Amino acid sequence: MQEKRKANDDEKVVAEIMQRCFVPTLITTTCWEGFHFVGHEIRITEAMDCYGAVVWPSALVLCYFLETNVKQYNMVDKNVIEIGAGTGLVSIVASLLGAHVTATDLPELLGNLQYNLSRNTKMKCKHLPQVKELSWGVALDKNFPRSSNSFDYILAADVVYAHPFLEELLLTFEHLCRETTVILWVMKFRLEKENRFVDRFQELFDLEEISSFPSLNIKLFKATKKNRRNA
Numbered sequence: 001m002q003e004k005r006k007a008n009d010d011e012k013v014v015a016e017i018m019q020r021c022f023v024p025t026l027i028t029t030t031c032w033e034g035f036h037f038v039g040h041e042i043r044i045t046e047a048m049d050c051y052g053a054v055v056w057p058s059a060l061v062l063c064y065f066l067e068t069n070v071k072q073y074n075m076v077d078k079n080v081i082e083i084g085a086g087t088g089l090v091s092i093v094a095s096l097l098g099a100h101v102t103a104t105d106l107p108e109l110l111g112n113l114q115y116n117l118s119r120n121t122k123m124k125c126k127h128l129p130q131v132k133e134l135s136w137g138v139a140l141d142k143n144f145p146r147s148s149n150s151f152d153y154i155l156a157a158d159v160v161y162a163h164p165f166l167e168e169l170l171l172t173f174e175h176l177c178r179e180t181t182v183i184l185w186v187m188k189f190r191l192e193k194e195n196r197f198v199d200r201f202q203e204l205f206d207l208e209e210i211s212s213f214p215s216l217n218i219k220l221f222k223a224t225k226k227n228r229r230n231a
């Protein structure tokens with residue numbers, strides 16, 4: 001009975017999340033996808049050439065969560081970093097919710113990321129989001145010195161999949177996370193090997209599953225540094 005109720009909830013919420021997407025009614029020269037979040041129409045330019053060039057379902061789950069949990073996770077004036085931001089939808093939604101956002105990804109993604117962020121946040125946000133290169137595990141001390149990092153939130157959607165940088169990803173979470181930082185991370189479960197990342201992650205962070213969407217094989221986690229002193 002409880003299982004059936006859970007499945008119905010999953011279907012209902014996933015349908016609600018998916019309704020936030022729309023496609024252009026006219027054929028245009030650039031390929032874009034539309035989304036409705038925080039009372040705004042958001043247009044995202046996509047490409048088909050790499051993982052970061054399309055919006056993944058995990059990003060929709062995180063945007064929906066941020067929009068529908070503003071009381072508990074208030075973004076206004078918060079210092080937020082997104083890792084593996086891709087096309088930038090999550091960073092745009094966090095910006096529309098009032099956060100100071102730094103959207104990061106690999107160098108080759110930054111042009112399109114900047115374009116999407118500018119197009120969807122100019123004149124609409126309290127703080128304009130910044131775009132910065134962050135290749136996981138690379139030059140972290142130089143580009144994000146621990147002494148000046150003070151992120152309230154680290155956001156991450158679908159950053160764990162079959163890529164060879166899982167240890168570097170873990171190192172990056174560890175480097176950016178202060179004692180008071182909250183990580184909101186949406187994970188799509190695919191292969192057993194990469195799913196084991198969750199166990200590695202739990203060696204460093206206290207992990208709480210906030211929601212689960214079995215029909216998408218997606219879970220949303222909240223994490224904080226283990227053994228925090230002053231949270």
Ligand SMILES: C[S@@+](CC[C@H](N)C(=O)[O-])C[C@H]1O[C@@H](n2cnc3c(N)ncnc32)[C@H](O)[C@@H]1O
Nearest residue numbers: 051052055056059084085086135136157158165
């Ligand atoms: C599956 S996509 C998810 C994109 C976006 N978060 C979303 O959910 O739509 C994974 C993202 O991680 C980024 N990425 C992969 N390897 C990376 C690395 N070594 N350093 C930094 N970013 C990386 C990709 O460029 C891509 O934007």
